[in-house]
Amino acid sequence: MKLPIRVILTAAAASALLVACASKTKPIPPASDSSRETDRVTQPADNGGKYKVGDLDTDSCLRQRVVYFDFNMTDIKPQFQAAISCHAAYLRQFPGARVTLEGNADERGTREYNLGLGERRGNAVSGALGSAGASASQLNTVSYGEERPVCKDHSEDCWQKNRRVEVVYTSKQ
């Protein structure tokens, strides 16, 4: 159990570092679709361990599989905490379930740097799931950097969709 602690500490250190540097940079407006994200949080965070496998496809909280980030940031915004709690609860309930956290970045910054940034984001989500009770053996992180954009325009509208971690179930139970 050494690994998850290191992951969490690293993610925490990285977040602290980035928060510290943020004051030097021009603030980037947060995701514009915050209203939609707020709607998603109305689902209860944890239903007390009563998930069924099929809920992955039907439960509105478990169906949230993407966590979005601010520019060059890796801290998880409050509107995504509920979804992380749901996935952690599911992973606790099904010890055989496995997820890969696919970290991604927008196109700004160099490609190899963005591989590192995507990994930081993946590790941040992995750390949050671990803190909420998922086991380290259930969590895997892969960074794609800026290589797998969902949107290819050169605008903040597009960039905010690419700064993401996708929660991908490789085993459901």
Place this chain on the structure above:
Amino acid sequence: MTITTLARTVIVFLLIFSGAVAAQGLSSDVPTIDIKNGTASATPIAVVPFAFDGGMPPETDVADVIRADLNRCGQFRALAKNDIIEFPTRGEEIKFATWNMLKQAYIVVGREAQAGNGEVRVEFELFDVAKQQRLQGLAISGQPSDLRGVAHQIADLIYEKITGVRGAFWTRIAYVTSKGTGNNVAYALMVADSDGFNPQTVVNSRQPLMSPAWSPDGRKLAYVSFERGNSSIYIQEIATGSREVVSANKGINGAPSFSPDGSRLALALSNGINPDIYVMDLASRHLTQVTKHFAIDTEPTWTPDGQTLVFTSDRSGKAQLYTAPLSGADATRITFAGESNARATVSYDGKKIAMAQGNGNVYRIAVLDRASGEAKPISPGSLDESPSFAPNASMILYAASEGSRGVLYAVSADGRVRQRLVLADGDVREPAWSPYRQRGQ
């Protein structure tokens, strides 16, 4: 090859002068080069069409290729083919008064003839017009299919005779292409001549390919592929296609860079935590850790003496360039202008470092002079990245963004002359300029 056939090929060239930006606009039509703007200090040179003795002339017009090479390096201004009014093919036929009147500093004449074993023998002579003096007279032979290569070698010899610096036209470039969107993207690692001609596929993949790096002998490429589900580093022999995985650890396996002697590979490994710089001995695969920091350390590249790595780190908050000795001693920050600086390419003499410099949402290529510490932007785009020096540091290749696709530019090291290399379809990025070629490669 005529202008018309050139225009029909998949590759379109445009020359844009930063003095009077977009002299040719961005249309994909005529690959002519406007030499009237922006390059007043470039040396005027006439390259007269070469004669062909016996049989059908080859498809490649050697003089056209030489003219295009000399123009795109920024140091020469080749007299346009249409402005050539006399056609001497050997020294004794040159009427120097004519070329003096046309204000040409140098003139090149030449001729081609069938040689044995199917080869074409190309002879050329270079003259100083004012002194009426022969500076050079040589012959190079090659297969008819490789006449562009022969022409690039002649351009290299002319360049070296006049400037004193070895030419780098007979070199190659590697780059990554992607076509398609969503889950249906096809990636390829390509190699082409330095002017973009003769593209050949090195490897195809349905998963992302990144960060090609040349071995110093020009025979191999190291690159990052996601075809195993996570980033892994491969080394592939270009001629045979044989390849091997040299790094597939947990987490990031990225940013490969061969040492100047080819025996080691610098790379970035995260082990699932955060990337640090390592050096791998390629014979034993033994790894030595060079940096150890909770920041992102990546994009290592070697100084020419093989003793120091230049790399990107965000340990100060944003990405900046640092140097670190292989001994593992402390890293030293070397970039201070610009909000961020990343992905260094070091000139052959170690005196200049080009990098992607970010200010707000604008990323441009800048060249850092190591002696003065001054960094000068040399590209005008908004998302320019992945600079790569030519082996003689006369030019820099980089990737730029146009609409939703990536294109490549070659820019003279002083930023005055830029040429756009467009491959017909898809996204083109991450160019890497090869070392000097060896004969038979």
